[in-house]
Amino acid sequence: MVSNSLSLNKLKTIISYILAIMTIIAFMVFVALRQTDDFSFAPFAPYRNVILNGIKNTILVSLISLLGSMILGFVLYLLQKSKIKYFNALIDVFTEIIYGTPLLVLIIVTAFLIGPAFNSYNRNLFGVLALIVYMSPYMKNVFKAAFSSISHDQYLAMDLFGFTPFQRYFYIIIPQVIRILMPPLMNNFSLIIKGSALLNLLSYPELFFTIDVAQSRNFAYVEGYILMWGLYLLITIPLSQFTKYIERKLSL
C-alpha cells in the first residue's frame, strides 16, 4: 500500500514535469510563430560544424574560466585571511569594484585598454582573463563559506584523537567542504557559461558569435535566437541536474 501510493506520487511528479516542459515549449513556439510564418531551422543546417565548433569553444573558455577563477578566488581567499592589513584592504577594494562592474564593460576594458597597455593584442586571452577576474570574488565567497563550516571544535576533536594530516583532510575536512562547495561552484559555472556569450564582442568564435555569423548570411534571425536559447539550455540544464544529483549523493 505504501509503495503503491509512492509510485503513484512518482507518476504524478513525472506527469507534472512533462506538462510543465510542454507549457514552456508551447510558449516558445507561440513566440516564434508570431514573428515569422515559415519557422524552420533548415537555414542553419549548413552551419552545423561552425555552430558545433562554437559550442566547443563556449565549453572550452568556460572550463578555463572556471579553473582560473577557482585558483584566483582561492588566492583572494588566502589574501583576505592574511594578517597583513594591506592585503585585506586590497581584496575589499577589488571585490567592491568587481561587484559594481558589468561584465560587458570589464571585457571591453580588459581587451581593448588593459591588454594594449601591456603591449599585448591577444584579445581572446584578455577576454578570458576578464571572465576569470569577474568571477574570482564570487569564487572567493564560495571558499569562505565552505571553510568556515569546519568549526574550531572539530579541530580540537581531531587533535584529541590524534588524526594524521592525511586523515584530517581525507576523512573530516574534504568530505564536508565538498558538499558545501559543489552547489555554489556549479552555479558559478553556469554564470560563466552564460557570461561567455559576451565574448562575441571580441569576435571570439563561441556559440553566440557563430550563430550571429550564420544569421548574417541566412537572415533567419528569429530561428537563430531560438536555436541559441535552446543550445545554451542544452549546456546549462544537464549541469544543474548534475549538481542536484551530487547534492543528493553527498547530503548527510
Added chain:
Amino acid sequence: MKKLIMVFFIILTVFTVSACSTTTTTNDSNNPTTTSLPPLRVGMDLRYPPFETLNLESDPEGISVDIADAFGEFLGREVVIVNTNFASLIPSLNAGEIDIIIASMSITEEREQSVDFSNPYFYFKIISLVNKDFAEANNITEDSSYEDLLAIEDSKFSGIATQVSATIPESYGKEVIISTNLGTAVESVAQGTADILLMSANPVVDGNRANPNTTIIVWDSFVSSPIGMAVKEGNTELLNQANAFIATFNETGGLYEILADKWDATIIEGLGRYGLEFFITQ
C-alpha cells in the same frame, strides 16, 4: 605553510594564463612568405556578406578580404585578417592592434577626426528598409524618393551604433533607436518598433527577403557613401601606399575587373538588380 600554498597557487595561475595564451594564438595561419617585413594586420567585421564574411570552414572570405590580400601582394607583405566587431575597429586601430581597416567603412567627418582615410575605392548607396504598415500609412512605395521619407514627421529610425544607419538620420534630427547588431536592427523594422533602417544595399535586400510580408525596400539612395581604408592618424607611409594601390584598381586587368569577374554573380544574386558596378559608380 600557508605562504607556500600561496606561492604554489600564484605559480599555477601564471601557468594557466600562459597556457591560455598558447591555445588562443592560432588565427595567423597564413603561409609565411620569405619577406622580412612584418605582416599587414587588416581589421574588418566578418559579419557583412558578401564583403566581409566567414565561409563554412570559418575562414575569412569576401570582397574586402580579396582587396586585403591584393594589397598585401602589392606591398609584398603577408596579410593577417583580424576579425573585429565593427564598433571596435577604430579603437583597435588606435591601440595598434591592427595596421589598417578595410571593412567597407564609410568616410565620415567624425571618423576623420580619429583616423586617416584613403581615397574612396567604393561608393555604397545607402537605401532604406521600411516597415510595410508604416509605408502604406504614409504612401511610400519602392520608387518613392528619400525626400519623401524625410518629409514624414514622427518617423523612428533603426540604427546600428557608430554606423551610418545611425549617424545619417541623427544628422537630420530624426529619432534613432540604436541596436548593437544588424539582426536586431532589421527585426525592429520588421516588427514595427522602428519604421526605417538606412543601410547599404546587401543587408537591406537580405532583410527584406527574410521579412517579405512586413517590409519594403525604397531604392532611392539617401547618399552615396564613399568607402575608404583607414590608417592610424599620421601613418602617412601606409596611407600613401594605400592610395597608390587604389589608383591601380581602374586599370585594365586591375582589381575592379578581377573582383567583378569573381563576385558579380554573387552580388547580382544578392541584390537582384546590379553587379559590382553598383558599388564602383557614385
